[in-house]
Amino acid sequence: MDLAYGLTKERPFRVVPAWIIAVFCSALIMQLIWHRLQPRPVPVVEALPPAPAEKFLALASFGEQAALSRILMLWLQSFDYQPGISIPFKQLDYPRIIDWLNAILALDPRSQYPLLSAARLYSQVPDNARRRMMLAFVYRKFLEAPDHRWPWLAHAVYVAKYVMGDQDLALKYARAIHTHVTPGVAPYWAEQMELFVLADMGRVESARVLLGGLIASGEIKDKQQLQFLKQRLQEAEKDSHK
């Protein structure tokens, strides 16, 4: 017994005075009862705070601006799922969300996350006024770096055209991609979105002129691509005659 006792780093349980075990057990039971008697935590909806100044966020990041940008983005993204409550997008303060997205993007301008959220997440709200605000934000930010941010404006074209049914807005964004993005940076379907929108709007003549211009300028070189666009125009022409 003594040998076994000597080999262990801890002394046996019997050396612990009984009053310590009694206090431990009674305190544990009291804790369980006390916790059971406490009211359950109640979820409380918190309003989105105003976005801080960009300089303040840069200071608060301690030089880790890209990391803070991602952390804030995750926080903002999960804001509609506050502990215990799911808040519909419709109830969110969209101007404030845009301020936050703007501040987060300013922290790390190379990040695509804020624009992805604006174009694909917050534009899903069933309210055209809010969708319009979000798409306008994407458009403003696209103009700052067209070659880098064209995918989100391309998505804005889709939202404007098919979700909102606003062909003029879709045309404006599609034209911006064609005009501002350096040729060859975006794939041809994105560069030629203006053509598709015009054709779908029944403005076949305008589409034809644009296609002619593209061929003349040498922007469309691929034969199959040219064939596809011509076919698309013919279909639109047939639809407009019906």
Add this chain to the structure above:
Amino acid sequence: MQQSVTVIARYTFIEGLRNRVFGLTAVGLICLFGLTEFIGELAITESQQIQSLLIGSGMRVFTVVTVSLFVITSMTREMHDKGFELILSLPVGRATYYFGKLLGYFALATVILLLTCILLSIFSGVAATFIWAASLLCELGLIIAVSLLCLFTFNNVTVAFIVVMAFYFLSRSIHAIQLISASPILESHAFAHQFMLYLVNAVAYVLPDLYGFTRSEWLAYGPGSGVLAHVLQQTAIYLPLLIAAGLFDLYRKEL
């Protein structure tokens, strides 16, 4: 026993003095004061509330981290220097040693807290400061007891400090974790989800409700009724639990 407890507590307190813990606290407070004065100048409105909130939340974390680190490092040093064995070779019981240490660290925490209160009373009401300070004292009592327990259990500064901090932040955020786990977005009848839900609730049962302790908002808007009673009840239950667990480990410790 009472005399031995007082002597051990006194020397523990003196050790805190010699280790410049109060000097560190004073420097921390001066820096925080400068920062809050600067921020107060920037604020257009609610400048006093902003200042009291900043000092309150800053000093809460500062005192908890400082006291916890001091308890863990001081006890480790004493064990490495064989001071622990020396005291126990005298006619002093292990419980006496434990309570002496606990009392010494508690006195140290009280002085740090008093220094904080002097600064805080500039920006906040006396009643709010008193209740906030009483709550922080209870919180520090729990932190001292859990630091002692972790050190006796793990015998390692790094592990003990990490576990104390994990315990502290988990206790402060367990309410939010409970709400998130019960959130409609996660609701499913999958076994894994149900298991996690039960696990989170089970953990909440054995953690102290630090979420309801030392809220900085008390300094800005005044404490609600019954907050101090809630804090005292929880401390009265949880502190003996931690003390008993710490003593249990201390009695089983081989010299």
